[in-house]
Amino acid sequence: MSGILGINLQLLPQVIEVGLSLGAAYGLVAVGFGLVFRATGLVNVLAGEFLVLGALTTAVASEKMPLIPAAIVGVLATVLIAEVAYDGVIRPVLRRSASPAVGFIVQIAVLLALVGIEQKTFGTDPRALAPFSGRTAFHVFGAAVPPQALWVLGMLVVQLVAVQLILHRSWPGRAMRAAASNSVAAQMVGIKPRSVTRSVFMLAAAIAALAGVVLTPISAVSYDDGLTYTIAGFVAAVLGGLGNISGGVIGGFIVGEITAFASASSIAGYTEAIVYGLLLLVVILRPGGIIKFDRVKTA
Amino acid sequence: MINAAFLRRQSWRGALVALMVLSPVIFNVLGQSVYLNNIRLVAVYGIIGLAQTLVLGISGRVHFGIVAFGVVGAYAYAYSGSHWGWNPFLCAVFAIVLSAVASAAVSIPLLRLAGFYLGLATLGLWFVAQNVAGNVSITGGRNGTSALTLISAGIDETMLYMAIFGVVLLIADTVVRSRRGRELFAMNDDSEAVSGFGLSTTKYTFALFVAAGAMGGLSGALLASDVQYISPDSFGLDLLVLILAVSVIGGAQSVWGALAGAIIIGILQQFSSSYQNTSAMIYGLGFLVIILLLPSGVAGFLASAAKQTGRLLRSRRSDAPLGSSVDAVSEVHVLSGSLPE
Numbered sequence: 001m002s003g004i005l006g007i008n009l010q011l012l013p014q015v016i017e018v019g020l021s022l023g024a025a026y027g028l029v030a031v032g033f034g035l036v037f038r039a040t041g042l043v044n045v046l047a048g049e050f051l052v053l054g055a056l057t058t059a060v061a062s063e064k065m066p067l068i069p070a071a072i073v074g075v076l077a078t079v080l081i082a083e084v085a086y087d088g089v090i091r092p093v094l095r096r097s098a099s100p101a102v103g104f105i106v107q108i109a110v111l112l113a114l115v116g117i118e119q120k121t122f123g124t125d126p127r128a129l130a131p132f133s134g135r136t137a138f139h140v141f142g143a144a145v146p147p148q149a150l151w152v153l154g155m156l157v158v159q160l161v162a163v164q165l166i167l168h169r170s171w172p173g174r175a176m177r178a179a180a181s182n183s184v185a186a187q188m189v190g191i192k193p194r195s196v197t198r199s200v201f202m203l204a205a206a207i208a209a210l211a212g213v214v215l216t217p218i219s220a221v222s223y224d225d226g227l228t229y230t231i232a233g234f235v236a237a238v239l240g241g242l243g244n245i246s247g248g249v250i251g252g253f254i255v256g257e258i259t260a261f262a263s264a265s266s267i268a269g270y271t272e273a274i275v276y277g278l279l280l281l282v283v284i285l286r287p288g289g290i291i292k293f294d295r296v297k298t299a
Numbered sequence: 300m301i302n303a304a305f306l307r308r309q310s311w312r313g314a315l316v317a318l319m320v321l322s323p324v325i326f327n328v329l330g331q332s333v334y335l336n337n338i339r340l341v342a343v344y345g346i347i348g349l350a351q352t353l354v355l356g357i358s359g360r361v362h363f364g365i366v367a368f369g370v371v372g373a374y375a376y377a378y379s380g381s382h383w384g385w386n387p388f389l390c391a392v393f394a395i396v397l398s399a400v401a402s403a404a405v406s407i408p409l410l411r412l413a414g415f416y417l418g419l420a421t422l423g424l425w426f427v428a429q430n431v432a433g434n435v436s437i438t439g440g441r442n443g444t445s446a447l448t449l450i451s452a453g454i455d456e457t458m459l460y461m462a463i464f465g466v467v468l469l470i471a472d473t474v475v476r477s478r479r480g481r482e483l484f485a486m487n488d489d490s491e492a493v494s495g496f497g498l499s500t501t502k503y504t505f506a507l508f509v510a511a512g513a514m515g516g517l518s519g520a521l522l523a524s525d526v527q528y529i530s531p532d533s534f535g536l537d538l539l540v541l542i543l544a545v546s547v548i549g550g551a552q553s554v555w556g557a558l559a560g561a562i563i564i565g566i567l568q569q570f571s572s573s574y575q576n577t578s579a580m581i582y583g584l585g586f587l588v589i590i591l592l593l594p595s596g597v598a599g600f601l602a603s604a605a606k607q608t609g610r611l612l613r614s615r616r617s618d619a620p621l622g623s624s625v626d627a628v629s630e631v632h633v634l635s636g637s638l639p640e
Contacts, residue, residue, distance in 0.1 A: 043415045043418075084538045089591060092591060093591065096594050101355060101359055101360065101361045101418075104418055104592055105547050105590070108540065108543065108584070108593060109547075109586045110587065110588050111583075112540060112579070112583030113580070113586065113587045114583070115579055115583060115585030116580030116582060116583040116584065117578035117580055117583075120579075138557040173515070194552075204361070227536065231422065234419060234422075238419055242415070242495075269433070270430065270431070270432040271430075272429075273426070273427045273430040273434075276422075276423035276426035276427050276430070277423065277427050278421050279419065279420070280423040280424060280427065282500050283413065283419055283420040283423070284420060
């Protein structure tokens with residue numbers, strides 16, 4: 001059985017399953033992206049980093065306590081670090097100049113410092129949590145599905161719904177969107193764009209940390225994985241259209257499936273080139289994303 | 300235009316470049332020739348960092364793809380030397396030309412983009428270049444390939460590197476301070492006003508991207524010649540962050556920022572390599588501190604400090620009221636592209 005491009009057709013269901021789990025992970029990062037971009041107009045370079053921080057702190061805490069308190073400790077620690085990074089560095093720098101270049105660079109500086117601190121604190125070995133509901137895989141259409149993959153998918157659905165509800169149905173969410181679309185008008189009705197940006201940033205850190213907690217049992221996380229997740233989430237978010245949160249999730253699955261199929265094929269070495277070549281094409285040809293629904297309207 | 304006053308104004312630049320070229324001799328006399336290696340790296344990082352500085356400081360765009368042209372230049376240099384038996388200097392010229400052509404080709408679609416979209420697309424460019432270099436057979440794949448050296452290693456080589464960096468700096472400085480250069484800078488402040496004067500911002504940005512690609516290629520060729528070996532790992536995330544750090548730490552407002560940035564990064568690297576486990580932390584925190592405290596980089600800080608001292612001295616001499624020093628401070632803020640709060 002050779003199949004297309006050397007993909008064994010009998011393994012097809014398994015390849016699709018791998019793509020779905022990868023896609024769910026990228027989709028989780030893309031939700032954080034979409035949230036921050038939609039509510040503040042900033043590109044969240046730290047999305048993957050907060051995922052890694054949440055995973056690492058939870059893994060360390062779980063050596064001393066059961067999973068749920070450990071996850072709470074991990075998420076709170078990540079949010080605290082995000083708050084310090086925002087008020088200590090990002091906000092002062094953005095107040096001087098709010099150009100996208102500056103926004104990128106200051107976040108990369110924070111990323112470098114955090115990676116350095118993680119290397120010193122957690123060491124270079126990857127860390128993982130035990131799967132939440134055992135390791136016995138069950139079979140769907142001939143593909144072995146680890147139970148943890150369902151946890152990741154479930155977390156994705158919960159976060160997607162929660163973020164959409166917060167943004168569209170709650171007063172703080174409306175304030176966030178208002179501040180992003182017209183900062184002056186928002187200030188006139190009593191919204192403080194600065195504190196809105198801070199809360200969005202911390203909310204994004206919290207959901208990224210939770211994503212990290214459910215992801216570690218599937219793939220161990222090491223201190224320098226942050227940017228890799230960020231970039232994968234970036235690609236997903238761009239495919240779906242920046243600021244379009246549900247589009248970003250679909251983009252995540254597209255990237256996940258492409259990665260899984262390319263890795264299983266005879267051109268596995270070019271997986272990254274294919275994914276980022278696709279990113280290049282989409283950015284140049286359809287900067288609004290390839291999915292045209294739920295178009296971003298001004299609030 | 301070349302008269303005594305012009306030469307006097309230019310003299311510090313010439314002196315600085317002469318000092319750069321002579322620095323290997325000075326280190327040698329002081330018995331510190333172990334650092335020659337670091338000086339060559341300062342030149343390599345400085346040239347590619349200068350490319351980033353020009354793009355970031357002039358057009359205000361974030362372009363991560365300069366590293367991709369470093370990849371093109373390094374492999375063009377290595378391949379033409381080992382497969383076609385060319386003279387290493389010819390190989391270096393070939394590397395510059397090929398990366399400039401590559402940059403011109405990809406810049407045409409990229410010119411439509413700005414802001415994060417350009418940042419993202421160029422990030423993709425770097426990934427693709429690195430990934431393809433790691434898989435194609437002519438590059439030697441993951442294992443990399445060997446490269447010729449420009450001239451035999453040692454003090455001559457280091458002086459050559461510094462001389463090349465010095466020449467590139469002088470050319471960039473001349474262009475930036477010419478009429479064209481002022482138009483380029485105006486583009487960053489207000490591109491609509493520049494278009495209103497009948498100047499094509501697209502044409503200028505294109506020229507800037509091509510020049511940045513050529514400089515990236517030169518830097519890649521010099522890196523290949525220095526270590527006589529090249530692999531995709533030489534162009535990883537470390538290099539991407541490093542050149543961003545060179546231009547931000549040094550200051551993207553002036554071409555001399557790239558020199559200051561490359562020297563500081565060289566020192567930081569040398570310093571942090573003796574603390575294995577904490578090196579990344581020192582590096583990252585150092586980067587943060589400089590971004591927070593010196594928004595226009597080290598070169599911008601030095602320039603505004605010099606200007607401010609000059610103002611203060613002059614106002615003291617003419618017994619001007621104290622208010623004029625306040626003007627000096629606000630002018631410094633305007634110069635560094637930021638507003639007093």
